[in-house]
Amino acid sequence: MSSLLTIPEHVRTSPAGVAGVVLHARPQETAKDGAETLPGSSIEFAVKIFRSSQLNDAEHEAKMLRCGEGSRHIVTLHEVVYTLDWVCLVLEFCPNGSLHDRL
Amino acid sequence: MALYMTGSDPAAMKSPSTTTTHIDPCFRGGRLSKLDVGQLLPEMEQENIVHGMLAGISALHSAGVVHLDIKKDNLLLIRDTGLVKWCDLGEARELPELEDEDSHGRSVFDTDEFEGGMPYVLSRRAPEIRNGLVSTLSDVWAVGTIAAELFTPWNLLLGLDETEQLKLIEALPKALESLHQAGEIEPLKIELLEALLCSDPEARSSAQAALSMPYFEAKREREAAATTPQRKVLKARRTPKGTPKLGPAPLPA
Numbered sequence: 001m002s003s004l005l006t007i008p009e010h011v012r013t014s015p016a017g018v019a020g021v022v023l024h025a026r027p028q029e030t031a032k033d034g035a036e037t038l039p040g041s042s043i044e045f046a047v048k049i050f051r052s053s054q055l056n057d058a059e060h061e062a063k064m065l066r067c068g069e070g071s072r073h074i075v076t077l078h079e080v081v082y083t084l085d086w087v088c089l090v091l092e093f094c095p096n097g098s099l100h101d102r103l
Numbered sequence: 104m105a106l107y108m109t110g111s112d113p114a115a116m117k118s119p120s121t122t123t124t125h126i127d128p129c130f131r132g133g134r135l136s137k138l139d140v141g142q143l144l145p146e147m148e149q150e151n152i153v154h155g156m157l158a159g160i161s162a163l164h165s166a167g168v169v170h171l172d173i174k175k176d177n178l179l180l181i182r183d184t185g186l187v188k189w190c191d192l193g194e195a196r197e198l199p200e201l202e203d204e205d206s207h208g209r210s211v212f213d214t215d216e217f218e219g220g221m222p223y224v225l226s227r228r229a230p231e232i233r234n235g236l237v238s239t240l241s242d243v244w245a246v247g248t249i250a251a252e253l254f255t256p257w258n259l260l261l262g263l264d265e266t267e268q269l270k271l272i273e274a275l276p277k278a279l280e281s282l283h284q285a286g287e288i289e290p291l292k293i294e295l296l297e298a299l300l301c302s303d304p305e306a307r308s309s310a311q312a313a314l315s316m317p318y319f320e321a322k323r324e325r326e327a328a329a330t331t332p333q334r335k336v337l338k339a340r341r342t343p344k345g346t347p348k349l350g351p352a353p354l355p356a
Binding site: 046057060061064065067068070071072073074075091092094096097098099100101102103 | 144152155156158159162163166167168174175176177178179180181182186187188189190191192193195197249252253
């Protein structure tokens with residue numbers, strides 16, 4: 001299981017109440033080539049992480065996102081990844097930030 | 104799928120209430136620049152953002168889902184042209200069965216159903232939510248508050264507390280009217296804001312209906328012209344200067 005997902009240390013050790021933290025991710029193969037060249041990687045994802053105790057929250061959000069499937073104005077859910085301790089929503093990565101960052 | 108995750112902002116992790124989007128700090132460089140206070144986005148970007156916001160929630164609404172957490176942090180920008188996408192559907196709800204409906208046959212929720220208090224952040228909260236009703240039109244109001252921020256350099260609806268917020272909501276029709284009189288905002292934008300920010304949810308426009316309002320006409324024409332280049336040429340000849348209605352326009356009768 002540990003090879004499937006590399007969860008950063010500060011997320012693993014954070015308080016149990018933290019849900020829905022979004023991290024930037026790319027496939028492990030490209031990561032091995034050199035972490036410094038990260039921005040050049042073409043396959044990137046945003047991953048929203050839930051503890052398995054928050055399984056219901058994660059599955060609710062996944063269900064809602066699937067309802068928005070097909071609209072180019074709703075972020076795409078690629079996959080839901082389950083491990084023993086975590087549930088991860090693998091989402092489309094939007095590199096330009098949010099409107100809040102702009103306005 | 105094997106994934107490697109880079110670190111998020113550790114400072115953000117410390118606050119348990121934080122559920123907003125935090126992308127790896129090393130990507131901040133790719134972000135679009137923040138505007139100065141009082142500055143507005145370019146016209147076309149404003150138009151694309153408002154259109155995208157409405158198209159997104161319209162798609163959700165027709166799939167039977169209300170977003171309920173419409174705010175600027177949850178609207179992601181794809182590139183500087185203004186293609187936008189809603190994210191964070193954690194607060195979203197499926198519409199209840201049709202026995203709970205208002206006089207227009209729209210599904211509504213009772214706010215008592217919401218355990219964590221009223222949905223929406225204060226400045227995006229539609230007035231009817233305070234009376235215990237939530238519907239797809241509450242999403243429309245919230246989009247309207249963001250549109251108002253895009254269209255004007257003034258804080259029309261950003262109250263610091265509930266009391267101030269209610270005053271701002273009450274004063275809004277007059278505020279829009281005086282901006283109109285003064286020619287500060289284009290009439291088509293005023294018209295759109297009035298449709299989205301109508302205090303009475305039953306008189307408020309749906310997201311779908313708002314998309315066909317005259318404000319988006321120029322965008323529709325541009326897109327139609329882009330897909331059929333031949334027609335564009337013909338049209339350009341017939342109407343020598345199809346200048347969009349900009350600047351102060353005559354008041355409606």
